[in-house]
Amino acid sequence: QVQLVESGGGLVQAGGSLRLSCAASGRTFSSYSMGWFRQAPGKEREFVAAINWSAGNAYYVDSVKGRFTISRDNAKNTVYLQMNSLKPEDTAVYYCAARYGGSISFSHNQWPYWGQGTQVTVSS
Numbered sequence: 001q002v003q004l005v006e007s008g009g010g011l012v013q014a015g016g017s018l019r020l021s022c023a024a025s026g027r028t029f030s031s032y033s034m035g036w037f038r039q040a041p042g043k044e045r046e047f048v049a050a051i052n053w054s055a056g057n058a059y060y061v062d063s064v065k066g067r068f069t070i071s072r073d074n075a076k077n078t079v080y081l082q083m084n085s086l087k088p089e090d091t092a093v094y095y096c097a098a099r100y101g102g103s104i105s106f107s108h109n110q111w112p113y114w115g116q117g118t119q120v121t122v123s124s
Contacts, residue, residue, distance in 0.1 A: 004023070010119075046092075047106040
């Protein structure tokens, strides 16, 4: 079991930056792959980025490549999402997710553990 708490969302102008954090409980954080998803009003939850348990591999949806960076600090039980060059279409509730083991899935249905979400709003 792992519990996740996101922070760092807010309102930012287009072109600005935000860093999201996700703090995880439990002593086996390093055994979980971690992901970020987002959901805009009226849309399905969308994969944004993920990083495997060893931080050896990171994955991104095409729309954020080159702008977002996912990272993790296993000593702090925390995963981060650095978001630069933000666009209005990045506006959504961002969720942190975890799944045990080293594999990654782009489908939100394959991630059993979720945080409560944090709102990111990008104004034009």
